[in-house]
Amino acid sequence: MQRAGILVEALPYIRAFFGKTFVIKYGGSTMPDPDGEVQRAVALDLILLRYVGVKVVLVHGGGPAITETMRALGKEPRFVNGRRVTDAETMRVVRMVMMGLLNMDIVATINRFGGKAVGLSGHDANLMVARKRLERVESGPESPDQTVDLGFVGDIERVNPEILHLLTDQGYIPVVAPIGAGYAGESYNINADSAAGELAAALRADKLIILTDVEGILEEPGNPASLISALQVPRARRMIQEGTISAGMVPKVEACIRALEAGVPRTHIIDGRTPHALLLEIFTDRGIGTMVVS
Ligand SMILES: Nc1ncnc2c1ncn2[C@@H]1O[C@H](COP(=O)(O)OP(=O)(O)O)[C@@H](O)[C@H]1O
Ligand SMILES: CC(=O)N[C@@H](CCC(=O)OP(=O)(O)O)C(=O)O
Numbered sequence: 001m002q003r004a005g006i007l008v009e010a011l012p013y014i015r016a017f018f019g020k021t022f023v024i025k026y027g028g029s030t031m032p033d034p035d036g037e038v039q040r041a042v043a044l045d046l047i048l049l050r051y052v053g054v055k056v057v058l059v060h061g062g063g064p065a066i067t068e069t070m071r072a073l074g075k076e077p078r079f080v081n082g083r084r085v086t087d088a089e090t091m092r093v094v095r096m097v098m099m100g101l102l103n104m105d106i107v108a109t110i111n112r113f114g115g116k117a118v119g120l121s122g123h124d125a126n127l128m129v130a131r132k133r134l135e136r137v138e139s140g141p142e143s144p145d146q147t148v149d150l151g152f153v154g155d156i157e158r159v160n161p162e163i164l165h166l167l168t169d170q171g172y173i174p175v176v177a178p179i180g181a182g183y184a185g186e187s188y189n190i191n192a193d194s195a196a197g198e199l200a201a202a203l204r205a206d207k208l209i210i211l212t213d214v215e216g217i218l219e220e221p222g223n224p225a226s227l228i229s230a231l232q233v234p235r236a237r238r239m240i241q242e243g244t245i246s247a248g249m250v251p252k253v254e255a256c257i258r259a260l261e262a263g264v265p266r267t268h269i270i271d272g273r274t275p276h277a278l279l280l281e282i283f284t285d286r287g288i289g290t291m292v293v294s
Contacts, residue, residue: 010283017282018053021168022205027195027272028104029213029248030059038272039109042211045278046173047115054282055168057199058117059176062102062292063248069097080135082247083153086189091152094189095121098177106175108228116172121179122156123187125163128195130154130180130188141154154180154188156195159202193248201262208259209281210252211272216290217245217253230291233257256292267292 026042029153033039049056066084067077070093078085086094103119110117122128133155135148167174178195180188193210200208217236219226222246236253239245245253249269256267270277270289280288 013283014052020056021057021203022049022209023057023196023203023205024278025059025193025210026061027212028063028065039106041275042278043110043113043115045276046110047113048279050115050173052172055173057164057168057176057200057203058106059178059192060102060106060194061178062098065102066097069093080137080148080150082083082250083135083191084189085148085150086152088152091187093187095179095187096180096211098116103175105179110173110175114271115161117175118167118172119175120163121177123179123181126160126181127163127176128156128180128190128198129158129172130182130190131157132188153183154190154289156180156190156287157200161196161202164203185208191251193251193255196207197258200259200264204262205259205264206266208256208264208267209278210255210269211277212252212269215271215272216269217249228290233260233292233294236292253292260292260294
């Protein structure tokens, strides 16, 4: 009876979401997953979503794995405003770890369970064209902000979503690594949340869902009981200014705002550590995590 109840709850959502497009971001912080349990659960959820007619695009992160490989090579990572300072050698590490390890691992896991995943970076069909990012840093109340050179860190300037339409229309699951294509063929390291926000915006997705390693946006960071279930953009902006939303949560909220402004109706930040978090968010009345709304 209990099981039938779950189905009855899910049916209206399954009907409503048939043919819709969801962009899902899978964070690096949920990836150190020694026995692959989280990755398997995410893969199965994506396959199920495809089976019920949802077009899914997965964007993955991988910050912790890049950091680990840099350290193994004797290079200490440095971050400015949460973005990795990326010299030419670091960019090669980013490319190797993102495409050679993480992207291929995710694709292999999805396909092993019967999905049809295809791995892409921003270079493939020029999916994400990027330009060097000029990072502004505050230099104190008296002096003007300064610009810092982060090397090969980019901002997405243009998305060419045709390849994603071609793939999703044919039942494939695109798995996108956050690497941007420069105009001279160079690669740029893009924050994965920003990449997900830009892709959701370009696809006019029906949902952007960001999976991470906390319950959602917390009013008091560190206190799960302070979870905010719905957060409006003006309050989100205030929380960023006051520093209540900080570090890795800032680009997530900015990605949600970017998507909302482009007409994506629903954006969510949810706990990727909860098994089948995606299904709970999408197919139940309860929802989980934080919904960011305009
Ligand atoms: N207000 C907040 N609510 C929840 N988490 C926050 C908040 N402010 C900062 N954070 C931090 O953001 C982190 C998530 O970002 P990040 O570590 O970059 O995750 P991911 O690897 O999934 O992209 C949380 O683990 C938490 O430490
Ligand atoms: C420019 C920049 O900082 N890029 C990120 C890209 C990976 C990422 O964003 O991964 P998560 O989602 O796991 O944090 C980095 O090098 O760590």
